[in-house]
Amino acid sequence: MPPTYSLIVPIFNEEETINVLYARVRAVMDSLGEPVELILVNDGSRDQSLKLMRELQRQDSSVCYLSLARNFGHQIAVTAGLNFARGQAVIVLDADLQDPPELIPELIAQWRQGYQVVYAQRTKRKQESWFKKLTAYLFYRLLQRLADVTIPADTGDFCLMDRQVVDLLNRMPEQNRYIRGLRSWVGFTQTAVLFERDARYAGEVKYTFRKSLRLAINSLISFSKVPLRLSTYLGLFTAALALGMVVLVLYWRLHQPHSPLTGLAAIVIAILFLGSVQLVCIGILGEYIGRIYEEVKGRPLYTLAEVAGFEPTVTKK
Structure with a gap:
């Protein structure tokens, strides 16, 4: 039976969190009572992440995974997951457990109410430095003032998108992608679900200041003249x-x-x-x-080294 929900989790050197992530996500999937697929996207990890993903896929047929041929970056990893997702509603969340999987039923409830994009909006950032909080606050307000579209403040990639929205995103060919900006650009009915962002479960922060600055510049250039x-x-x-x-x-x-x-x-x-x-x-x-x-x-957005858990007819878009 085709999945009703697709959960996309980009992974880069997350060997310490994968099993805990899977246990929490699996509990949520079981509570939904409808077909769900979990898509893990290995973004060129150099640790044991891919090995753990293979083991999970062998144990659970609802787990699928993509392994990119190298590290293409978080936004491209999310894009790869969107290309392969088959659900009527697609949920994107990070692997570090700062995005609580237990919030997914609330996102789905809003989708059932008719909203086609439901984004998780942070009300609090736990165990983050004052500098990180200040720069994030200033960036989102600056982006709202400068961008050609209204991009909600204090939101990340943690969201639910309807099949219609995902199909539109998959047809967008641009190389420098800012998913939270693109999902605002497509329009449709959108709403927020508020939550307190947890601290990283384990491992090192993947979005360093340098990567965050690069993402900020990319968002400004992509959505503002x-x-x-x-x-x-x-x-x-x-x-x-x-x-x-x-x-x-x-x-x-x-x-x-x-x-x-x-x-x-x-x-x-x-x-x-x-x-x-x-x-x-x-x-x-x-x-x-x-x-x-x-x-x-005109190069492809990414190259794939390994794919498992999908039907043979599924191809990269």
């Missing part, structure tokens, strides 16, 4: 400032020839300021051009 407009405004501002400096320098030269403001220091400051503005604008343009370069190459 404001940075491009900012470079235009900076150009206009510096042009006006330069025109004012021309007038002042001529005035000082003609009426105050011995003023220190007409010396080398003023020239160096002006050159450094204009140079820094130019570099910032070139950097912004480079980000957008880099996105264009990635898209026109």
Whole structure:
């Protein structure tokens, strides 16, 4: 019987959490009373994660897994799971147990009420540093102001999506993917389920500051043209400032020839300021051009090394 629900869990070096994750997810699956498939996506793990996934699949036929040929990143791992999911409702959650599987019935209840996207919204982050909390708070508010679509604040990839939404996401070809932005872009009826985010069960944090910053830049570039407009405004501002400096320098030269403001220091400051503005604008343009370069190459989003638990007719989209 085709599954009613598909649970997608991207995994990268999570050997310490997989068995506990499976036990908690299995308990939730049993309580639903409908066919469920659990899709584990190995994103190039270097530990024993893939071995544990193979064992779970041999023990439980409702467990499926994909093993990517290398580490393609969290968003691509989620995308791979979406490509293979067969359920009428698809739930995405992280493997570190910060997204509690016990919240899944609440997501499903909202889906049964007619909502096609149900996202889990964090009200509290347990055992996270003040710096992490502050930067996350500022990022989500900044993204809401700059993005072309309304992306709910304090939400991650933990969500439920209707089959219609998943089919639309699977038809989107873009390389640089930000799932929580894409699910907002497609529209449809959406609602939130509030929860307190738990601390990581075990292991090291996978989203380091560097990866989080990269994801933040990717989200801004993917859903906003404001940075491009900012470079235009900076150009206009510096042009006006330069025109004012021309007038002042001529005035000082003609009426105050011995003023220190007409010396080398003023020239160096002006050159450094204009140079820094130019570099910032070139950097912004480079980000957008880099996105264009990635898209026109037309490479597949990922490559698969191993697939198990799916019907033979299922192929990668």
